[in-house]
Amino acid sequence: MPKTHHYEVDVTWTGNTGTGTSGYREYERAHDIAALGKPVIPGTADPAFRGVPERWNPEELLVASLSQCHMLWFLALCAQERIVVTDYTDRPSGTMVETADGGGHFSEVVLRPQVRTAESQHVDRTRILHERAHKMCFIANSVNFEVRCEPVVSDVDE
Numbered sequence: 001m002p003k004t005h006h007y008e009v010d011v012t013w014t015g016n017t018g019t020g021t022s023g024y025r026e027y028e029r030a031h032d033i034a035a036l037g038k039p040v041i042p043g044t045a046d047p048a049f050r051g052v053p054e055r056w057n058p059e060e061l062l063v064a065s066l067s068q069c070h071m072l073w074f075l076a077l078c079a080q081e082r083i084v085v086t087d088y089t090d091r092p093s094g095t096m097v098e099t100a101d102g103g104g105h106f107s108e109v110v111l112r113p114q115v116r117t118a119e120s121q122h123v124d125r126t127r128i129l130h131e132r133a134h135k136m137c138f139i140a141n142s143v144n145f146e147v148r149c150e151p152v153v154s155d156v157d158e
Contacts, residue, residue: 030044084122115151
């Protein structure tokens with residue numbers, strides 16, 4: 001029997017400026033994302049949809065989730081194979097396409113992890129582990145658009 005996991009958060013709209021949603025321009029898109037025992041994440045809409053740039057929007061959080069999931073799988077696989085990773089950064093990007101009715105969808109997300117290993121003989125193996133991590137990622141397996149991974153791997157001497 002497969003294991004199941006349940007995730008619960010609280011999302012609270014904080015953008016009522018006094019008249020609620022009396023008009024499209026009359027309210028802020030501000031909201032808070034919270035979970036028990038964790039810091040609150042200040043959320044908003046994308047600035048293109050009347051959000052503010054200082055807060056996180058759902059599109060950014062989706063891209064971040066894909067990057068985090070890949071990274072965590074990759075690091076776990078490296079640890080299992082006793083490959084020491086000393087640095088990991090990613091600058092992922094996502095493309096969303098608006099539809100004529102005002103909706104939209106993501107067409108792709110590209111992960112660009114830059115990884116440094118402690119030993120040069122592991123550089124080629126870490127590229128393969130990126131492929132495995134990509135196949136294992138829960139979030140990437142749950143979306144209906146392409147998620148590409150373009151890793152750059154080096155060792156501490158580079």
